[in-house]
Amino acid sequence: MRIGSLKLKNRIFLAPMEEINDPAFRMLCKKAGAGLTYTGLSSPLNPKELTLDDKPALQIFCTSEKGVKDFIKKYDKKVSLWDFNLGCPSKLAKKHGFGVFMHEDLESIEQILKVMKESTKKPVTIKIRKSPKTLEIIKIAEKYCDAIGIHPRTQAQGYSGKPDLDFSLKVKEMTRLPVIYSGDVNEKNYRELLRKFDFVMVGRAAIGRPNIFVKMTGKKMRDITFKNYLKLAEKYKLYFRQIKFQAMNFTKDQKDAKKLRLKIFEAKSLEELKKILLLS
Incomplete structure (x- = not known):
């Protein structure tokens, strides 16, 4: 190929x-x-x-x-x-x-x-x-x-x-x-x-x-989660608004995704976002 x-x-x-x-x-x-x-x-x-x-x-x-x-x-x-x-x-x-x-x-x-x-x-x-x-x-x-x-x-x-x-x-x-x-x-x-x-x-x-x-x-590997994204986003020093935007995207297929997106939307800092997503 x-x-x-x-x-x-x-x-x-x-x-x-x-x-x-x-x-x-x-x-x-x-x-x-x-x-x-x-x-x-x-x-x-x-x-x-x-x-x-x-x-x-x-x-x-x-x-x-x-x-x-x-x-x-x-x-x-x-x-x-x-x-x-x-x-x-x-x-x-x-x-x-x-x-x-x-x-x-x-x-x-x-x-x-x-x-x-x-x-x-x-x-x-x-x-x-x-x-x-x-x-x-x-x-x-x-x-x-x-x-x-x-x-x-x-x-x-x-x-x-x-x-x-x-x-x-x-x-x-x-x-x-x-x-x-x-x-x-x-x-x-x-x-x-x-x-x-x-x-x-x-x-x-x-x-x-x-x-x-x-x-x-058909690749054999563990599921990729937002936690994996966040680790790289911090490495690349991405802006908080970009991380927040992607956090909302990662709620696809999750239970109560609409409620979770609303909480993410209201987050004012990375630490607050991590708490919402149970990452801290």
């Missing part, structure tokens, strides 16, 4: 998710068996230092090649591959013209991919949404990329409605590159999707549930 020169232990990845994919959560998903973990969106112009201990796929967003070469040079040894986001449907993406809102600017897309490919020997990929320009963009990407990530919802759909599986199959049929499928992947459908695509990305089904990768890969 490979993407370009990258050898992978399995075909099941943690999808890129803003806010969710902090370093502690990514490390847990990798430990649980994810074949590859993705960061959230990173701007090549952001001077903030990144923590990449899980050697993730680093996903960038931009509207020009400015800063891309230097950014790749800075982090190239710490990542498994480089991914260019062409799928973000958010209001912020609309305001600044990146993600799915960049689909009309084919010239800039090609220039960015060209610079990415010239700046690294690591694999380069894109993650793209369904649009009238998607297939045309994929043809451009084939010149520079080692795989295509497809989320077959439109910008208008956001994360609602049904993903267009037939469109993804059309992408798979028309490209020579490996295809990574993204869109409502879960424990019930991943086997069927892996019969159709080279790889799958697990997104929302993994929020607060890194153990989903244990179940999908």
Whole structure:
């Protein structure tokens, strides 16, 4: 199993998710068996230092090649591959013209991919949404990329409605590159999707549930709990608001989860949060 020169232990990845994919959560998903973990969106112009201990796929967003070469040079040894986001449907993406809102600017897309490919020997990929320009963009990407990530919802759909599986199959049929499928992947459908695509990305089904990768890969290990997350979060000095946010996510599937989330929401300090979760 490979993407370009990258050898992978399995075909099941943690999808890129803003806010969710902090370093502690990514490390847990990798430990649980994810074949590859993705960061959230990173701007090549952001001077903030990144923590990449899980050697993730680093996903960038931009509207020009400015800063891309230097950014790749800075982090190239710490990542498994480089991914260019062409799928973000958010209001912020609309305001600044990146993600799915960049689909009309084919010239800039090609220039960015060209610079990415010239700046690294690591694999380069894109993650793209369904649009009238998607297939045309994929043809451009084939010149520079080692795989295509497809989320077959439109910008208008956001994360609602049904993903267009037939469109993804059309992408798979028309490209020579490996295809990574993204869109409502879960424990019930991943086997069927892996019969159709080279790889799958697990997104929302993994929020607060890194153990989903244990179940999908058959890895033998103890269940991962919020206590495991907290240990890593303290190691990486994550902000309290992030830890609190993830604590709420980890209440999924727990008894009286709604009441527990309300208590977590009202917590004002890490010590208070630990008491609520019986961790102190």
